[in-house]
Amino acid sequence: MNVWVVFSLVAACLATAAWLLMKSARAHTERAAGGQRTARRRSLVAHDSLMEWLVERLTAAGLPASPLSVAVAGGSLLVLAMLLLSRLGAVWGPATVVLVVVLANALIRVRAARTRRRARRQLAPFLSQVSRGLMAGQGLETAFVHATRRVRPPLSDALSRVMLRRQLGQELDEGLAREGQILRLDELGLLATAMRINQRHGGSLSDMLDAFAAALHQREQSGRELAAMTGETRISALVLGLSPLLLTLFIQLTQPAFLLPMLESSGGRQALALAVVLQLSGGWLLWRMLKSV
Template identity: 35%
Template sequence: MGTGLLLGVLSIVSVLLALAAWLWGTASSREQRQASLQHAEQQLARGTAPAAVRPEAARAPIAAPGRTAGNRRSLPWDGLLQSAGLPAGWKVPLSVLLPGMALAVLAVARLGTAWMFPLTLLLYLLGAWLWLARRTTRLKARLLHQLPDFLDNLVRMTALGNSLQAAFQVASTQTTAPLRELLDTTLRNARSGMELDRALSVASQPYRMEVLGVLAVVMGVSVRIGGRSDQILQRMADFMRDLEQAQQELAATTAETRMSAWVLGLLPPASVVMMAIASPDFFQPVLHDPLGHKILLMALGLELAGGFLLYRLARSI
């Protein structure tokens, strides 16, 4: 009973550390996106006709369609996989989950306790989540890097006398992945009967980038009301370049602290699992001896205190 309780508490500690790091990351990204959106709204408000763009419209949630392009029912994790640049469906989740299950079974066989199964699987899934979050961040950075050039092409096409819809279609053929995939999805939605701004909002929903929502609102106002959309799009392109530069500087400044927090927070529970799998005979006294229980409880207390301090340190950046 004592062994199961200690391993259960260790699993809870790992979950709390992951949740704390996730809350810190999402809080900082939300603050940055909010500031970026406010700055974009101020830039858009300097235009003529597009000044009617409302912040509420830019932030309005767009309902995702229930089925994908192939008339296949969308799965709950399809949007998450799409935001990471991975194909939707069952293949990727199964290919990620099966090695974790095998590692968890190996840990149970080596240590002889069923509590190693959820603990090992939890740590493995946490590592997979970090890999997925990293891919999502890199994909968003690539999208933000490609958007200004796309807007420049859009401005040139509209300045030559093309309509916004025609300019959007021509400019989308001159882009590369991953922005090309998003624009192709937008054009497919538009051909199916959606308005262009609505099609862009639906296609960009999995990526959760406010700049795409603002771009959809600007395009919708330009199509329905008119005005100098080329000037607004040019301001947005300049703003996106400034935003990309600011994000790169922030990432370079805080990279060492964020990586240190992750490594120091996850190293102790990962080391426990690896020690238990590699040398179960060496680890058995810690699980069955009263002194080993006390050592584990002390380690759990230090882990909780260290995780809290690392969370405060990361939040103070």
């Protein structure tokens, strides 16, 4: 496969991706302009378009996202991918593109997890402020608005989007549930369920919010205690995962000729590929062990 064939395939992929992005952006804009009330009861899980999925992924990571910015960034990345494929050839070009995509996805996931942790820590004080507003005689939406103004990002950004959906016709509990799915913050979904039950069956909403805030405080304290108890395990996993990479880098910097026979022979390259696979598998297993603790 020569360079021109690769270039033609990339150009076709670029054209198809651009058409899909434009179609998704148009559908997203039309739905935002007049389709909120008619689609208010639709499923909160399914994504209507690729553009909506991309916007939600970036929003969950705390990045400013809109259909226009996503389309511009996507087009720029596609042009960069085309240049890499045409410059680096049919082997290293695709490998580099895949590596860039994997790294970008990993960075977005890490940033989203950090945003989720920060929002979870801010949720209990926010619920306490809402409860105090209700006890002072304010309505639920008024208390939410006043408490949102006292909260810092990233939770304030999520609550602002909830209030924006409320102004567009969506119920408050539905907006919280939707934001909880975007951020993958289960606490917002539980809060939405509790508010829905309270609206249907009655009861003291301020007492419910106080109990919810106390449960969140207890959960955060338990999480910190668990992190302290498993600190040794985490350090051990980090050392085991980085030791082969650091040792290989040290040998390459100090004795470059030591690794040349392995890189020049087919058996050595196969052994190196096997070592990379085993390293990645071991890292994944260590990560799963830490996640299960």
